[in-house]
Amino acid sequence: MRAANLMAGLTGIAAMFVATLTPAATVVDGGAIADEQQSANWLSYGRTYSEQRYSPLRDIDTGNVAGLKLDWALALEGDRTLLATPIVVDGIMYVSGSFSVVRAVEAASGKVLWTYDPKTLEVAGDRQRIFWDSNRGVAYWKGKVFVATGDGRLNAIDAATGKEVWSAQTIDPKLPMYINGAPRVFRDKVIIGNGGTEVGASRGYVTAYDTETGQQAWRFYVVPGNPADGFEDETQAMAAKTWTGEWWKYGGGGNTWNGFTYDPEFNRIYIGTGNGSPWNQKLRSPGGGDNLFLCSIVALDADTGEYAWHYQTVPGETWDYNSNMDMVLADLTIDGKVVKAMMHAPKNGFFYVLDRATGKLISAEKIGKNVNWATHVDLATGRPVEREGARYEDGEELIWPGPIGVHNWHAMSFNPGTGLVYIPVHELPGMFTDKGINPVTWQSPNFYIDTGVEFLHDDVPTNAGSAALMAWDPIGKKEVWRHELPGSWNAGTLTTAGNLVFQGRVDGKFVAYDATSGAALWTFDAGLGISAPPVTYTVNGEQHIALLVGWGGAGPAIGGSMNRQHGWAYRAQPRHLLSFSLKGQAEMPVMPPPVFPAPIKQSDFEVDPLLAEQGNALWAKHCVLCHGAGAVSGGYAPDLRASTIPLYADALDDVLGGSRQLAGMPRFTELTAADRKAIQHYIRREARAAP
Ligand code: HEC
Numbered sequence: 001m002r003a004a005n006l007m008a009g010l011t012g013i014a015a016m017f018v019a020t021l022t023p024a025a026t027v028v029d030g031g032a033i034a035d036e037q038q039s040a041n042w043l044s045y046g047r048t049y050s051e052q053r054y055s056p057l058r059d060i061d062t063g064n065v066a067g068l069k070l071d072w073a074l075a076l077e078g079d080r081t082l083l084a085t086p087i088v089v090d091g092i093m094y095v096s097g098s099f100s101v102v103r104a105v106e107a108a109s110g111k112v113l114w115t116y117d118p119k120t121l122e123v124a125g126d127r128q129r130i131f132w133d134s135n136r137g138v139a140y141w142k143g144k145v146f147v148a149t150g151d152g153r154l155n156a157i158d159a160a161t162g163k164e165v166w167s168a169q170t171i172d173p174k175l176p177m178y179i180n181g182a183p184r185v186f187r188d189k190v191i192i193g194n195g196g197t198e199v200g201a202s203r204g205y206v207t208a209y210d211t212e213t214g215q216q217a218w219r220f221y222v223v224p225g226n227p228a229d230g231f232e233d234e235t236q237a238m239a240a241k242t243w244t245g246e247w248w249k250y251g252g253g254g255n256t257w258n259g260f261t262y263d264p265e266f267n268r269i270y271i272g273t274g275n276g277s278p279w280n281q282k283l284r285s286p287g288g289g290d291n292l293f294l295c296s297i298v299a300l301d302a303d304t305g306e307y308a309w310h311y312q313t314v315p316g317e318t319w320d321y322n323s324n325m326d327m328v329l330a331d332l333t334i335d336g337k338v339v340k341a342m343m344h345a346p347k348n349g350f351f352y353v354l355d356r357a358t359g360k361l362i363s364a365e366k367i368g369k370n371v372n373w374a375t376h377v378d379l380a381t382g383r384p385v386e387r388e389g390a391r392y393e394d395g396e397e398l399i400w401p402g403p404i405g406v407h408n409w410h411a412m413s414f415n416p417g418t419g420l421v422y423i424p425v426h427e428l429p430g431m432f433t434d435k436g437i438n439p440v441t442w443q444s445p446n447f448y449i450d451t452g453v454e455f456l457h458d459d460v461p462t463n464a465g466s467a468a469l470m471a472w473d474p475i476g477k478k479e480v481w482r483h484e485l486p487g488s489w490n491a492g493t494l495t496t497a498g499n500l501v502f503q504g505r506v507d508g509k510f511v512a513y514d515a516t517s518g519a520a521l522w523t524f525d526a527g528l529g530i531s532a533p534p535v536t537y538t539v540n541g542e543q544h545i546a547l548l549v550g551w552g553g554a555g556p557a558i559g560g561s562m563n564r565q566h567g568w569a570y571r572a573q574p575r576h577l578l579s580f581s582l583k584g585q586a587e588m589p590v591m592p593p594p595v596f597p598a599p600i601k602q603s604d605f606e607v608d609p610l611l612a613e614q615g616n617a618l619w620a621k622h623c624v625l626c627h628g629a630g631a632v633s634g635g636y637a638p639d640l641r642a643s644t645i646p647l648y649a650d651a652l653d654d655v656l657g658g659s660r661q662l663a664g665m666p667r668f669t670e671l672t673a674a675d676r677k678a679i680q681h682y683i684r685r686e687a688r689a690a691p
Contacts, residue, residue: 026090028140030186034264042088042535045137045182046411049262050329053413054495055536059543060582061498065512065522069584071544072110076103079575080664081531081552081636084137085182085411085492086577087145088537093546094140094159095577096182098133099664100149104162107546108539110579114162116147121662124151129666130178130199130447132626132636134553136258136409137182139190141211146190148179154192154209166214170207176200176446177255184269186262186302189217191269193256197277197322198625200446203248204255204274208305218305222254222273222293223247235307244287250444252284253277254294258324258409263299263356265340268308270356271298272344274322279403280434280452281318281391283442290315295323297344299359309359313346315383318391319373319432320403320451321348326411328421334362334475343474345412345423347405348384350377353474365477367470368406370427373399392432392453402430402465403455404488404554411492411533413501418515420471420480422493422501428465448621457620459630460560469493469503471518481518487562489555492533494545504530504547506555507566510578524580527591528573529556529566529635542581550575557636559628567594568635597633597642599690605647607685615682618675622668631686637665641687646680 026032026041033044039057046053060068076082079097086095086105092113093105099120104113121128131150139146144165145157152171157164170192171177177196184191189208196202204222209215224231224240226248231237243252259272273296276284285291295314300307314321323346332341332353342356349368354361364377364384374384389397404426412423433454444450467485472478491504500521501513506529512522529551536545551568572595578588619631626637633639645651656676658667671679 027142028089029142030264033185040538041090042086042537043140044087045085045139045184046261046326046328047535049264051261051326051411052328052330053411053493053533054415056497057536057538057543058497060496060500060545062500062514062521064582065498065500067582068512068522068545068580069582070524070586070588071579071581071584072586073589074105074110074112074577075589076550076575076577079550080571081133081556082548082550082575083134083532083553084548085533086535086546086548087138087140088535089140089159091539094138094145095548096135096138096147098135098550100135100147102138102145102147102157102162104159105577107537107544107579110577116157116162116164118147118149118153118155120149120151121664123149123153126667127151127173127178128661128664129668130176130196131180132553132557133664134180136180139183139185141185141190144211146183146185148181148183148192150178150180152177152179152194154183154190156211156214168209168214168216170194175202177202181258184260184262185211186264186269188212189302191260193260193271195255195257195274197253197255197274198449198451201249201251201444202253202255202277203251204253206256206260206271220271220300220305222256222271222298223252223291239292242290242292244285244289247285250284251277252291256324259326261327261329262302263329266357267302268299269302270327270342271300272324272327272346273298274324275320276317278444278450278452279318279320280437281316282434283437283439283452285316286439288316291317295321295346297323297327297342297354297359299356311354311359311361311382313350313352314348319399319430321346321405325407325409328412328414329356330414330416332475343414343421345407347401347408348373349401349406351472351474363477367423367425367472367479368401368427370400370429371406392434395435396431396433398429399432400429401426402428404428408489408554410490413493413495415495415515417497417499419473419475420515421474422495422515423470423472424467424490424492424503425470426465426467426488428488449625450621455620456558456624456629457616459632460558460562462561462565464560464562469513483513483518483520487566489531489553489563491530494534494536496536502534502545504532504534504549506530506551510534510547525588526576526578527588528575529568542583545580546578548575548577551635556634557626557628558624559634559636560630560632563628563634564596564632567596569595569597570633570635570638597639599639599641599687600644600647601688603647605684607688608681609685611678611681612685615678615680618671618679619682622671623679631683640683641690646683649677649680652676652680
């Protein structure tokens with residue numbers, strides 16, 4: 001009797017618990033993702049379809065942000081690069097980590113509910129050499145979570161259980177392409193692109209899949225294929241008229257590795273497209289031409305993938321100035337008229353405002369101080385006016401910006417209250433030259449780096465450039481405030497109705513600024529460089545801010561002293577997912593101090609200068625994108641100047657033969673014994689020469 005009563009009581013409590021903790025669950029569909037007003041959830045990469053990364057939450061504001069505290073810190077064991085924007089649905093966070101491992105995390109407590117591991121390295125095998133461990137995020141649609149993998153799969157996961165529902169291979173495994181971008185979802189379709197311009201003959205495209213079945217709905221190629229094979233449609237035929245030579249042999253590029261924006265008002269998907277493959281137009285399209293649709297925003301019908309309009313930011317590109325950066329939608333009042341606008345800050349150093357009904361250019365203003373490849377953009381033609389010599393036709397040329405651009409993928413945010421855009425920018429030049437590259441014999445090889453331009457042959461010095469957080473007025477076309485930042489590759493921003501801007505930085509500081517004045521109001525030391533953008537949402541009515549802390553991605557991988565300077569050496573500091581609120585009471589776990597692996601100077605290894613020089617060229621093809629320019633690691637992989645392994649040919653052969661493949665060190669079976677020896681001499685030369 002008593003037991004029965006107790007049972008009844010417990011059932012009652014359980015029922016109450018369920019009733020209060022699970023309100024009508026949010027159906028995450030197009031209406032929900034388009035809703036700018038809802039603030040409890042963060043439903044899509046850029047929060048809503050507009051990609052503004054603006055939240056109407058205002059409980060945390062300029063007056064109280066100084067009291068923001070840590071709620072919890074979830075240690076992410078085994079992770080390295082963390083770039084993702086978490087998605088938050090009804091108090092559960094879905095977040096991707098290194099190698100596309102996805103976790104569902106209870107936002108109130110930081111408890112992991114499930115972990116999904118797509119086994120990226122195992123599946124990728126020898127393809128792993130062309131991608132990093134990076135993943136920028138998941139998408140969520142009607143109870144499913146979508147994540148893409150480095151080896152090119154797009155996988156659907158049941159949000160409740162973490163079990164895989166379907167998996168689609170989006171890339172022919174023979175092609176040198178990979179994925180590290182976040183998918184987007186609209187009208188029961190999920191879209192994903194790919195990267196690969198630097199690592200072989202790559203022809204970029206986007207593919208939309210049915211969210212239920214994983215069946216392909218449509219595919220759009222960014223550049224035309226071989227005319228002899230026939231074009232897919234008239235759009236491709238039109239684009240082919242802007243190419244010369246035998247571009248298809250080199251793929252052409254245009255890879256779609258980051259920016260996608262769905263526009264519910266026009267039912268269009270905008271694609272931010274990549275640079276040329278190879279970078280050097282003289283090799284790719286020797287007779288010139290605009291090379292559509294490289295470095296463009298292409299508007300496609302979301303249901304069919306049919307071309308609607310395009311705007312090209314860099315016709316005939318030859319500097320890696322892709323337009324893969326975010327495209328932010330807003331209604332802007334310009335000259336007294338409300339414009340359905342799109343804002344875009346690609347690598348090339350200009351800030352563009354387009355009328356997205358038509359794709360017509362409204363304004364293009366330089367946001368990079370030193371930009372010198374073009375003097376301005378002609379508003380009548382919509383085309384940049386290039387400076388003489390910018391195409392390094394006369395040999396070596398110092399061009400601003402360099403290949404990392406003024407703005408890279410680290411997302412900007414737009415605050416409709418202040419009318420300002422908050423952009424992480426860099427000022428870094430590039431020395432462009434193609435001296436010594438023979439246009440007749442050059443051919444884009446698969447699975448190693450070749451841009452047709454001398455690239456990353458030397459260290460990137462600490463003082464190579466500068467970085468800033470810039471508040472930009474897109475209507476007044478002027479900078480309103482700026483904070484100089486350390487290093488480069490500072491993370492993307494979040495802005496809120498509390499009149500705040502949040503940004504994580506490469507020096508491990510997470511900072512809140514007054515959105516109007518730029519005054520720094522709160523700083524938290526995360527103990528490790530931050531590469532991911534923050535998000536905000538509510539749990540039980542309380543506003544929270546969360547972000548991943550995991551130094552990684554392109555900057556750390558390209559390395560050089562500029563990226564080494566912070567001391568975020570390979571595997572030296574643990575990775576975290578952090579949550580903050582005004583009621584937080586947690587302490588940040590004690591983080592190891594900065595680590596600077598010391599190059600091994602003393603050894604009886606004799607460096608042969610000639611071999612070392614050959615090794616330099618091999619390094620720039622095979623090793624630089626992970627172990628760093630000038631053999632100076634930025635923290636993505638071990639600093640080989642400080643490793644004992646290159647001292648011994650056997651030990652190096654073992655690693656290059658694949659002994660560390662499942663730890664993220666690819667296998668290089670095509671390197672001959674002579675190649676391996678040359679690389680060994682190069683590493684030792686750099687170790688000896690280190691300051
Ligand atoms: C795609 C990225 C990537 C590329 C490209 C790459 N590596 Fe690595 N490498 C790694 C990672 C990650 C590790 C660390 C693996 C681990 O944790 O054991 C590593 C480890 C190593 C090690 C072991 C160092 C030590 O002390 O443990 C050596 C040696 C090495 N790599 C040599 C090379 C050489 C030489 C090349 C070019 C031919 C190269 N790697 C290209 C990612 C890469």
